[in-house]
Amino acid sequence: MAAAEAQTPAPDWKQALKSRLEAVASQKVSKATGQELKDNEMDLFTKYYIEWRGGRKKNNQSYRSIPRFYYRLPAEGEILLQKLREESRAVFLQRKSRELLDNEELQNLWFLLDKHQTPPLIGEEAMIHYENLLEVKEKAGQKCKQFFAAKIFAKPLHNDPYGRISIMQFFNYVMRKVWLHQTRIGLSLYDVxxxxxxxxxxxxxxxxxxxxxxxxxxxxxxxxxxxxxxxxxxxxxxxxxxxxxxxxxxxxxxxxxxxxxxxxxxxxxxxxxxxxxxxxxxxxxxxxxxxxxxxDKDHNEMLSKEELSRYGTGTLTGMCLDRVFQECLTYHV
Structure with missing residues (x-):
């Protein structure tokens, strides 16, 4: 029995280990090759897609003339986008507010207009010519330049023989525009x-x-x-x-x-x-x-048709009352 054991050849562990390592390495190479193929495929797809998209824009001239007109509003769950939108609007409104004339700048504008008035007076109303108005434009500052366009000067220009406009009318126009912009900004703050x-x-x-x-x-x-x-x-x-x-x-x-x-x-x-x-x-x-x-005779803070029928001298007809209640129901205040 001992002789039989001596005759059995011992396994070649070195060769077996080498074969095993080569098999594992070949599997890794095949996997890496497959991943590499996928990466190459994605790179080619991206390349051709970008070329196709760019070529389409070049061929279609509307992309150059029609600006983007739709921007998706953030959903309720997109908290960060909502905060970003709110902050952006606040910064925008603040910038617009700083562009408006303040009281000191308006007073300075009135002083310059009065200083550069063009004689003679019409009664007690001071007048100004366009050339003098341009001098005021140069001295009034950057914020005021938007009000000195020729078309604005032409609006109040009527039958003055010297081609002038009323200083008061022009200044009231500036005041009105500033007020409208201020009010627009104030209302926009409540535009959720x-x-x-x-x-x-x-x-x-x-x-x-x-x-x-x-x-x-x-x-x-x-x-x-x-x-x-x-x-x-x-x-x-x-x-x-x-x-x-x-x-x-x-x-x-x-x-x-x-x-x-x-x-x-x-x-x-x-x-x-x-x-x-x-x-x-x-x-x-x-x-x-x-x-x-x-x-409100029954003091329930609601008006019934019968109660509303006594409005004024009671001249509201039944048809009128029916239409009122069809259109707008009375509700609690």
């Missing part, structure tokens, strides 16, 4: 969507924060603010949102006279007659509120 329109809640926040800046509304109690805001917002949406979309363009708000009437309440010396005719004044809001309370 950043799409150039205000929803009902946005406009409510704007008016609510505007109330303390209006001296003519100092007599209103804070408990009355909610009804006042509702009264003011309803007028904007009734006239400027006829399709009941729930939003109003900021451009439409600026174009109508409602905002002028509202901001007129900044005048501390506003006459009683002007207040009575102004829908947004405190007397007007209190009058509407009093009429509402008188109609």
């Amino acid at each position: 969507a950043g799409q150039g329109y205000l929803r009902e809640s946005d406009l409510e926040n704007y008016i609510l924060e505007l109330i303390p800046t209006l001296p003519q509304l100092d007599s209103l109690e804070k408990s009355f603010y909610s009804f006042y805001v509702c009264t003011a917002v309803r007028k904007f949406f009734f006239f400027l949102d006829p399709l009941r979309t729930g939003k109003i363009k900021i451009q439409d708000i600026l174009a109508c006279s409602f905002l002028d009437d509202l901001l007129e309440l900044r005048d501390e010396e506003l006459s009683k007659e002007s207040q009575e005719s102004n829908w947004f004044s405190a007397p007007s809001a209190l009058r509407v509120y009093g009429q509402y309370l008188n109609l």
Whole structure:
């Protein structure tokens, strides 16, 4: 038995190990080759795709003349994109605000216009020629240059024999433009969507924060603010949102006279007659509120058709009341 064991050849461990290592190495080479092929394939695809896309743009001239007009809004879950958008809008509005003329610059502009007026006077109204206006342009500063275009000078130019315009008319134009831009920026701060329109809640926040800046509304109690805001917002949406979309363009708000009437309440010396005719004044809001309370006989803060039928002298017809309730249901304030 010992002789048999001696005759059995011992395994060649060196050769077996070498074969095993060569097999593993060959497998790695084959895997690496497969990955390399995939990488090469992706590189070729990227190369040809870029060439195809670039060639398509070159062939189609519309890519050069039509700018990009659609930018996707961030979704609710994209918090970082939303914050980036909000911060970008805030920086943009701040930059636009710095481009506007402040009170000191407006006073300096008036001083320069008065200094460069062109004689003779028409009554007590000072006039200025375009050549003198260009001299004012050079001295007024960079912010004012946008107001000295020839087409702006031509608008108030009428029948003056010397080819002049009224200094007061020109200065009022500048003041109006500055006010419009300031108001546009102020309204845009409440434009949550950043799409150039205000929803009902946005406009409510704007008016609510505007109330303390209006001296003519100092007599209103804070408990009355909610009804006042509702009264003011309803007028904007009734006239400027006829399709009941729930939003109003900021451009439409600026174009109508409602905002002028509202901001007129900044005048501390506003006459009683002007207040009575102004829908947004405190007397007007209190009058509407009093009429509402008188109609609400059951004191449930709602108006039924029967209660509304007693409005005024009771001349509202049944058909009129039906249409009112079909179009706009009364709701809690």
